[in-house]
Amino acid sequence: LAKTTQPISMDSYEGQEVNITCSHNNIATNDYITWYQQFPSQGPRFIIQGYKTKVTNEVASLFIPADRKSSTLSLPRVSLSDTAVYYCLVGADSNYQLIWGAGTKLIIKP
Amino acid sequence: GAVVSQHPSWVICKSGTSVKIECRSLDFQATTMFWYRQFPKQSLMLMATSNEGSKATYEQGVEKDKFLINHASLTLSTLTVTSAHPEDSSFYICSARAQGDQPQHFGDGTRLSIL
DSSP states (O other): OOOOBOOSEEEEETTOOEEEEEEOTTOOTTOEEEEEEEOTTSOOEEEEEESSEEEEOSSOEEEEOTTOSEEEEEESSOOGGGOEEEEEEEEETTEEEEEEOOOEEEEEEO | OOOEEEEOSEEEEOTTOOEEEEEEESSSOOSEEEEEEEOTTSOEEEEEEEETTSOOEEOTTOOTTTEEEEEEETTEEEEEETTOOGGGOEEEEEEEESSTTSOOEEOOOEEEEEO
């Protein structure tokens, strides 16, 4: 079972690029890496998912090194509305025990 | 796309009442649905996983007779908190996944307060 470790909190400023790294040393061969954003009193919102190398969509990029023991979520040009908790999730279809880490509280300042 | 609706968004009821929460995938068929519980300032805690037409798989420490889960169709799962007590008060969130390699998509959660 993979277990994730993320920084508890991070601060940044509007317009900056923010990178949040997640460690998952025990990731299994068939595990995907998924990132979610959560605002208070709401369900998590899917941001991006990847298996290896780099994935990019309209809101973020996900970098995964060859050993897959970590991953980095990159948010370009953040705004105040990006202030939220970000979770890294590692899991696969056959593994129902999808383990959520503590998440990273990201605070964006003006 | 990938919209999950959860209802109700909040409920307040007396101790001893049973409460049902619905989770619907609106624009996709969900092979698997998940139920989570979240305490303030904490991460999500998986309670159970259910596949359509099968019995739910509960995580260790979750009472299956207390938290009844039904996944009767590919678009609907329900969580019933039976004989709820104040310690059951929490934020309950469901998610749905189309296939194994697809991400989960979440409802907006249900705030349950038991008086």
